[in-house]
Amino acid sequence: MKKKNAFRKELPYIAFLIPALIVYTVMMFWPMVQAIFLSFTDWNGLSFEGLHFIGFENYAKVLHDKQIMTSMTNTFIFAIFVPIFVTIIAIPLSVALNSKMKTRNFQRAAFFFPSVPSALVLGYLWSYIMSPMDYGLLNKFVTSLGFRKVLWLSKPNLAMFSVIFVCVWSQIGWHACIYLAQLQSIPGELYESARIDGANGWQIFTRITIPLLKPAIGTSVMLLLISSLKVFDLPFALTGGGPGFSTTMISQVIIQKGFSDRMYGQSMATAVLFFIIVAVVTIIQQKGGKKNG
Amino acid sequence: MMKAKMAKTLAAAMAFTTIAGAGSVSAFAKDKSVVTLLSWYTEDQMKPLAEGFEAANPDYELEVQYVPPTDQYIEKLTLLMNGNEPTDLFFMCPEVREDVVATDFAVDLSDLPIMDRLSEGAKSCLGVGDAVYGVSLDSWIAFMFYNKDIFEEAGIKETPKTWDELVEDMGKIQDAGYSPYAIDMDNVGRLAFGLFSADEVSKDMHVEDAISDGSKKFSELYKDTMNRWADDVVAPGYLGQESLSLTSNQVNEMFATGQIGMMIGGTWTIPSINEINPDLNWGGFAFPGTDGGQMLQGAANVGIGIARKADNMEGAKAFMDYLTSDDGIQAWSGAFGNFMNPSGVDYEVDSHLEEFKQYVADGKLYWQTVEWPNSNIMNTVYVPYCQNILAGVNTVDEMLQAMDDKFAEYAGK
Numbered sequence: 001m002k003k004k005n006a007f008r009k010e011l012p013y014i015a016f017l018i019p020a021l022i023v024y025t026v027m028m029f030w031p032m033v034q035a036i037f038l039s040f041t042d043w044n045g046l047s048f049e050g051l052h053f054i055g056f057e058n059y060a061k062v063l064h065d066k067q068i069m070t071s072m073t074n075t076f077i078f079a080i081f082v083p084i085f086v087t088i089i090a091i092p093l094s095v096a097l098n099s100k101m102k103t104r105n106f107q108r109a110a111f112f113f114p115s116v117p118s119a120l121v122l123g124y125l126w127s128y129i130m131s132p133m134d135y136g137l138l139n140k141f142v143t144s145l146g147f148r149k150v151l152w153l154s155k156p157n158l159a160m161f162s163v164i165f166v167c168v169w170s171q172i173g174w175h176a177c178i179y180l181a182q183l184q185s186i187p188g189e190l191y192e193s194a195r196i197d198g199a200n201g202w203q204i205f206t207r208i209t210i211p212l213l214k215p216a217i218g219t220s221v222m223l224l225l226i227s228s229l230k231v232f233d234l235p236f237a238l239t240g241g242g243p244g245f246s247t248t249m250i251s252q253v254i255i256q257k258g259f260s261d262r263m264y265g266q267s268m269a270t271a272v273l274f275f276i277i278v279a280v281v282t283i284i285q286q287k288g289g290k291k292n293g
Numbered sequence: 294m295m296k297a298k299m300a301k302t303l304a305a306a307m308a309f310t311t312i313a314g315a316g317s318v319s320a321f322a323k324d325k326s327v328v329t330l331l332s333w334y335t336e337d338q339m340k341p342l343a344e345g346f347e348a349a350n351p352d353y354e355l356e357v358q359y360v361p362p363t364d365q366y367i368e369k370l371t372l373l374m375n376g377n378e379p380t381d382l383f384f385m386c387p388e389v390r391e392d393v394v395a396t397d398f399a400v401d402l403s404d405l406p407i408m409d410r411l412s413e414g415a416k417s418c419l420g421v422g423d424a425v426y427g428v429s430l431d432s433w434i435a436f437m438f439y440n441k442d443i444f445e446e447a448g449i450k451e452t453p454k455t456w457d458e459l460v461e462d463m464g465k466i467q468d469a470g471y472s473p474y475a476i477d478m479d480n481v482g483r484l485a486f487g488l489f490s491a492d493e494v495s496k497d498m499h500v501e502d503a504i505s506d507g508s509k510k511f512s513e514l515y516k517d518t519m520n521r522w523a524d525d526v527v528a529p530g531y532l533g534q535e536s537l538s539l540t541s542n543q544v545n546e547m548f549a550t551g552q553i554g555m556m557i558g559g560t561w562t563i564p565s566i567n568e569i570n571p572d573l574n575w576g577g578f579a580f581p582g583t584d585g586g587q588m589l590q591g592a593a594n595v596g597i598g599i600a601r602k603a604d605n606m607e608g609a610k611a612f613m614d615y616l617t618s619d620d621g622i623q624a625w626s627g628a629f630g631n632f633m634n635p636s637g638v639d640y641e642v643d644s645h646l647e648e649f650k651q652y653v654a655d656g657k658l659y660w661q662t663v664e665w666p667n668s669n670i671m672n673t674v675y676v677p678y679c680q681n682i683l684a685g686v687n688t689v690d691e692m693l694q695a696m697d698d699k700f701a702e703y704a705g706k
Binding site for chain 2: 047067132149242244256
């Protein structure tokens, strides 16, 4: 009887969830299940007639494909360095934006703004800023200092650096806001007590601010990790994945294999493999976050 | 009461009139037989042809269903090929030749009288074996643009007729303080294509069939060409690494503003140059080979074909009759302004390109990716590896091996 009453009480909430559940199942869950199934077949992308089960053949091809392996490496490099640099810059920035300045509100808006336009727009914008042409702002600045033009997007290592730089530049404001929100929940008495006890700025920062920012750090790093792993638009707009394969990310390869090359089986095998890797990374990151409290 | 009755009667009469009118309009519309066309070009671009066809055939109406080229169009066409409701007409493109044969999608047009006026290249581009599945009425061409003032300043008196002369001219332009040559990042290896065409294709238009049938590898045919390109153009820095981050618009701008001596472009490049610098003193020349062979890059353009399962076969045939008539050919020329394939057609092109008319008429144009099987896939290897050769990351041998591996992977698919 108690169970029946409890269920009746839950019923309205379940009813509200059903439409969202249906949409999620149809748009996300079912295509994912289908993709996993089709990754073991030679599906031609058009009809299921003549479909053959080919086992792990697609997976074997994927693991032996140099371009796919290169793009996985690129993606992991991107996903490691972007969270590191954003975190290192966003935390001190949030402390600065939390201080009492007359222009505090303006500065918060100014730093937040780069995260507003879409990554595609930012990519195209920075491709002009970093262009080797005469109107490339960055090279105008470099040559005005007496140095030679820098081929930001033409040299493979520099191209990857440029992609990471633009991503970090666009994300620091947004993640500084996450830290700012957390900072504002730290009681001011803690800082007062620390100053009374003779702690200097650096000690306050490392012994009070950073430990109390841990929840925000966990959230920020998780968001950065996931978005960096599945990045597509920024490198595509900035470099097209080049020069060569130096900034080709795994998402670009998945799309290219599927829609351009029409090798749907390999495309889905790549996507499934990558899904597994992202899931493992996320679980490790979550568990690591819980351990550190 | 009287008023209410009158109002009701009036309303009923109006309703009846409207229905009768609609009926009569639809009855009128039914008199025109609709011919559907899956189009590579927009409705606006096809308007002259549609109007010409409908004027010559008042019983028919052409319905244009536009899908943007190239990948989206090929995807849509492939869907139609595997479904049961094709449009009556469609634009045939080289990339789907194998699929057209496999699905028996299109009518063989090789018996049409127009075929006697088309070059072998124009027919084979949209056909397989002896069958032709699309009527290609025009060709696109690409060639080497050159800045005449820079050439003069560098002491170059005439355009190069051999590869060695081209390389020498690049050196002279560089000595004069200009960048000899630039190209956008997606076409870094294009000059190598030009050299291969001038050296090999000029002697045998079907030389690359050996790659398609697997009797020769890509590396066997292209080794010399790629090494010459790397040694003569890349190594001395005549093609600078900045090309790896240039778009085609940026290259056009550099050429139009006199920063570079040469670039590769086509008829589509000319409006852009004219817009940036209408006073630019420029010219064009065909790609020179080692022994003086010369070829343009280009291919017969997409052409219209008839679906075998067309709903309105009579209408489709009527359109084809119009398209291949003198009126239809002139309408096409006026609509697209390209080089015309049928012989005996009087048409106008940009004054800089008059000499290329004969190249087109003689079929002296070639474009590798039209001939390669699964060319869009092969390009995903060719382009990045050429970029890597320019960046100093890969060698020519590594690139050739990668191309061989890719051709082998997709052989028979």
